[in-house]
Amino acid sequence: xxxxxxxxxxxxxxxxxxxxxxxxxxxxxxxxxxxxxxxxxxxxxxxxxxxxxxxxxxxxxxxxxxxxxxxxxxxxxxxxxxxxxxxxxxxxxxxxxxxxxxxxxxxxxxxxxxxxxxxxxxxxxxxxxxxxxxxxxxxxxxxxxxxxxxxxxxxxxxxxxxxxxxxxxxxxxxxxxxxxx
Numbered sequence: 001x002x003x004x005x006x007x008x009x010x011x012x013x014x015x016x017x018x019x020x021x022x023x024x025x026x027x028x029x030x031x032x033x034x035x036x037x038x039x040x041x042x043x044x045x046x047x048x049x050x051x052x053x054x055x056x057x058x059x060x061x062x063x064x065x066x067x068x069x070x071x072x073x074x075x076x077x078x079x080x081x082x083x084x085x086x087x088x089x090x091x092x093x094x095x096x097x098x099x100x101x102x103x104x105x106x107x108x109x110x111x112x113x114x115x116x117x118x119x120x121x122x123x124x125x126x127x128x129x130x131x132x133x134x135x136x137x138x139x140x141x142x143x144x145x146x147x148x149x150x151x152x153x154x155x156x157x158x159x160x161x162x163x164x165x166x167x168x169x170x171x172x173x174x175x176x177x178x179x180x181x
Contacts, residue, residue: 016087017180022171023080026164031073033161037104038066040154047147058107062154065100069161072097087176091169098165105158112155122148 041062048055072093079085112119126148131141174180 015083016085016175017178018080018085018175019171019180026168026171027073027076030069030161030164030168033101033157033164034066034069034073036066036157037062037154037161038070040150041066043150044147056111058104058111061107062104065097065104068100069097087172091172091176094165094168094172098162098169101158101161101165105155105162108151108155108158112151118148118151122151 041059045055045059045063048059076085076090079089110116122144126141126144129141131138
């Protein structure tokens, strides 16, 4: 005969209370930042391939980081739906993404305002040279304007991502301390 042993020790599970509105806003903005970075640089890779130019390291890097952010948000949503979202998990991955986004911000800034001189070229050839009419030059100008706007959007969302990952580190530490109960 076998006998089963039942422990008399109670099992405690820690439930963390996340501020719903803040978590939802954070999730939406981070998802938008990741998707914008992913989409802009995927478009740039397409343009570079069509022009038969080399692809700078920043483009596949940004596509990878944007994809990882989307996967991270999906995992986060699954954990939220199961009520198993841990502050340590969010803080750790937010720090990792903060470093990745900071590297993307720095390299994009170098391309925009430094070595790549994209911003100066946009100012000279696009912003100070408006074209209109129904011709090929107008279509080319519209494409150049779109590319310039995409660079500025990507740079902005790299920065927004950095800010929001810092926010999650702070919010995660507050949740871990039980400040939202």
